[in-house]
Amino acid sequence: MRLAAVLSCIAPLFILPVCSQTVYTGDILSGHKVISRLDVDDLPYNSYTKLWLRMTLNQIGQSYHVPIIVAKGHCDGKRLLLSTGIHGDELNGIRVVQRVLKDIDTSTLQGVVVGIPQSNVNAMYAGRREFVSHFETGVLTNINRRFPGNSTARLAPDRYVSILWNNVHNVNNFDSVVDFHTQTSNYKFPNFVYADFRVPYVQTMAELTGADVIKIDDGSSALGSVEVVNDASGRPSITYELGSPLLWQKDQIQRAYDYTFRLMANLTMYPANSDSGVVSEFEAYRSKSFYGNAFDFTNINTGGFVERYVDLLDVVHKGQVVGAIFNVFGDKLKDLTNSVDGVVTSIGTSPLLSASDYIINTIYFSNDTKCQYGGC
Ligand SMILES: [Zn+2]
CATH class of the missing domain: 3.40.630.10 (Zn peptidases)
Known part of the structure; x- marks a missing residue:
């Protein structure tokens, strides 16, 4: 790598005898x-x-x-x-x-x-x-x-x-x-x-x-x-x-x-x-x-097979259909919608999900004071 100006410091001239703590x-x-x-x-x-x-x-x-x-x-x-x-x-x-x-x-x-x-x-x-x-x-x-x-x-x-x-x-x-x-x-x-x-x-x-x-x-x-x-x-x-x-x-x-x-x-x-x-x-x-400073997880409340329609860093909107869940016969059980405007910061990679798993996590900035330092 190319380095900018070298830092200078005074090298130790001698080392005081100290007890080793390692x-x-x-x-x-x-x-x-x-x-x-x-x-x-x-x-x-x-x-x-x-x-x-x-x-x-x-x-x-x-x-x-x-x-x-x-x-x-x-x-x-x-x-x-x-x-x-x-x-x-x-x-x-x-x-x-x-x-x-x-x-x-x-x-x-x-x-x-x-x-x-x-x-x-x-x-x-x-x-x-x-x-x-x-x-x-x-x-x-x-x-x-x-x-x-x-x-x-x-x-x-x-x-x-x-x-x-x-x-x-x-x-x-x-x-x-x-x-x-x-x-x-x-x-x-x-x-x-x-x-x-x-x-x-x-x-x-x-x-x-x-x-x-x-x-x-x-x-x-x-x-x-x-x-x-x-x-x-x-x-x-x-x-x-x-x-x-x-x-x-x-x-x-x-x-x-x-x-x-x-x-x-x-x-x-x-x-x-x-x-x-x-x-x-x-x-x-x-x-x-x-x-x-805030997350919103799009959870499924049932188990099944998930198809996702977004990917990492996609900008998503409230109400947007971001995926759908199917049963084992391929029947669509329901569309999955996002509940906030934000950016996809985490997404599942397996189509098989259990109840309460999430398919995407959306990050957004909230002006709510309780979220100010990111506790949301
Ligand atoms: Zn880790």
């Missing part, structure tokens, strides 16, 4: 050290480090290990955490974190970037959104509602989350956190951001994405998420949704990759990318970003 278990796994706690302070400047974070034991007595990548610059600066893989069927963010960390030049970087390319190892094994507990007949847990976790809880996912939180997220003085997701299985998103504009710096983080859709969101429907709990802990955070599940979509990955370097430049961690193609593409996307 806890090494003494084990080596696939050539990389295993830790139970990360403290980036005791990693060397101008270094690139791959580690495994030891997690809970699974039902056959073996530990899950979460991969951690640390790029530490040649001098101190801001600290950025890149999280992904919280849901096991959401894969685009993995490639973003891998590529960003690999391409950072640590001799240019000021500060530290920590990447967690696969947070929920259990769910990735299962190929699904939730953490699977082998408890009774099995319990499915969305760990993005369980932060900061609980080390003494009955169920494994709460303990698992507490290890991530207490040994990486909450102990390294991060200045900013981006949690990459996608839509879940059988649905798809555009390039889409959840952001709580009441938190200082979050609006800037969101605007720098140039996402197709930005949901101004107070987090009330996502308590216990990486974003909401980091926001509440003084670390501005966004949830960045990158399209569809179970895929590596090159366009979504590239947009998030370019975004991350833009964010690093805004945080004065890295020189801005001056490549005219990248800059003009961002400006084009940003000029079209749709900002909304």
Whole structure:
């Protein structure tokens, strides 16, 4: 990538002897050290480090290990955490974190970037959104509602989350956190951001994405998420949704990759990318970003087979027929109409739906005061 003027900082002339807070278990796994706690302070400047974070034991007595990548610059600066893989069927963010960390030049970087390319190892094994507990007949847990976790809880996912939180997220003085997701299985998103504009710096983080859709969101429907709990802990955070599940979509990955370097430049961690193609593409996307603060789900109240007549980012209107539901013999049961004017920000991909599933989610901007910060 082409870089603009190089940032300058004073490289540390000497390193004061400090007590290491990173806890090494003494084990080596696939050539990389295993830790139970990360403290980036005791990693060397101008270094690139791959580690495994030891997690809970699974039902056959073996530990899950979460991969951690640390790029530490040649001098101190801001600290950025890149999280992904919280849901096991959401894969685009993995490639973003891998590529960003690999391409950072640590001799240019000021500060530290920590990447967690696969947070929920259990769910990735299962190929699904939730953490699977082998408890009774099995319990499915969305760990993005369980932060900061609980080390003494009955169920494994709460303990698992507490290890991530207490040994990486909450102990390294991060200045900013981006949690990459996608839509879940059988649905798809555009390039889409959840952001709580009441938190200082979050609006800037969101605007720098140039996402197709930005949901101004107070987090009330996502308590216990990486974003909401980091926001509440003084670390501005966004949830960045990158399209569809179970895929590596090159366009979504590239947009998030370019975004991350833009964010690093805004945080004065890295020189801005001056490549005219990248800059003009961002400006084009940003000029079209749709900002909304309210959702409207077009639900079906019966099960059946759905045909959809709209797609992502289509502008839809109140009363518009957006789909129809059929029975197994192909008889149309009813047309499905939208109840607001807005933009399609999520849509199902399977024709088979159960009662209460939604076929599209429309985002719009509401002037109702209760929706002001996106609690609608
Ligand atoms: Zn997710």
